[in-house]
Amino acid sequence: MAAYVRQMLQKGPLHARIIERFDEMSEQLQQAARHVLEHPQEVALVSMRELSRNAGVQPSTMTRLAKFLGFTGYEDFRGHHADVIRVRTDGFAARALQEDEGAGNGEGLAFRMLQGLSAQISRLCEPDTIRHLNTMADHLTKARRIYVLGLRSCHSVAWHFHYVMTLLGEKTIHLDGPAGTSGDPLIRATHEDVLLAISINPYSLQTLELAEAAREKGIAILAITDSEVSPLVTIAEHVVLFPTESQTFFHTLTPALAVSEVLCGLLASHDRAGALEELKRADKHLSAMNTYATSIPRRKI
Numbered sequence: 001m002a003a004y005v006r007q008m009l010q011k012g013p014l015h016a017r018i019i020e021r022f023d024e025m026s027e028q029l030q031q032a033a034r035h036v037l038e039h040p041q042e043v044a045l046v047s048m049r050e051l052s053r054n055a056g057v058q059p060s061t062m063t064r065l066a067k068f069l070g071f072t073g074y075e076d077f078r079g080h081h082a083d084v085i086r087v088r089t090d091g092f093a094a095r096a097l098q099e100d101e102g103a104g105n106g107e108g109l110a111f112r113m114l115q116g117l118s119a120q121i122s123r124l125c126e127p128d129t130i131r132h133l134n135t136m137a138d139h140l141t142k143a144r145r146i147y148v149l150g151l152r153s154c155h156s157v158a159w160h161f162h163y164v165m166t167l168l169g170e171k172t173i174h175l176d177g178p179a180g181t182s183g184d185p186l187i188r189a190t191h192e193d194v195l196l197a198i199s200i201n202p203y204s205l206q207t208l209e210l211a212e213a214a215r216e217k218g219i220a221i222l223a224i225t226d227s228e229v230s231p232l233v234t235i236a237e238h239v240v241l242f243p244t245e246s247q248t249f250f251h252t253l254t255p256a257l258a259v260s261e262v263l264c265g266l267l268a269s270h271d272r273a274g275a276l277e278e279l280k281r282a283d284k285h286l287s288a289m290n291t292y293a294t295s296i297p298r299r300k301i
Helices: 015-024 027-038 040-045 048-055 059-068 074-079 092-097 106-123 127-142 152-166 184-188 205-216 254-270 272-288
Strands: 003-005 146-150 172-174 194-199 220-225 238-241
Touching (some): 027 048, 027 059, 040 048, 048 059, 059 074, 106 254, 127 254, 146 152, 152 172, 184 205, 194 205, 254 272
Parallel strands (some): 003 238, 146 172, 146 194, 194 220, 220 238
């Protein structure tokens, strides 16, 4: 059973029931259910047509989902979400309903985006989250090798973790090979290794396939993902969940990058003397390679 750092967003009243029955749903019902899990406030605040459009399904699918979960119809289902709009003053739904000065211009959007990111990061400081992050870091520390996997938008998170870890030694292997060779390093992987996989909805098929291949080799899967119904949750030993909601059309990966930085810091702290020695070695090499500059170089004529 995976250990979770639970998502830092308000859960809807049917959260547990949806997760319990998620695997029994058809693909369309799962798509609708996933949207309800991630945006419970929408059920209470928008029409069924708008909710369906946001979820990418037909309105009839929402009705079928309501009946599948034991309600007489959609209105009964919606009624159970009415209390979701009564969130804390720093909640996402509350902020969305506020008529802030300048909300219609670029400055207003920038303010709301940064305010939302600040709230998401702050919630990562909760004691339960810290405890689970430490547990994951302990598991990573004990591993012989850490295979790091994150594709498409999650590539930045995987690469960030791998890059920082390369400054501390040779413990990580980034599964990002050219010409379809991403999974080749797993040839020599053993049960002493772990795979750190990062993926969010829509989930990369290659990420899921490589994660399953690693699990079949006896490699422990550690996941950084966005939902308790993420496919990675079913095969991972430890999971960190993070919110991706944003004030724009695009999801945010800022909380995931924060998780990556925390894990790197925790891993370095497990062997401070060794980490400092490796960083000195890296600094010496980078200096010899003339990697960085403190001013704009003069052009040679």
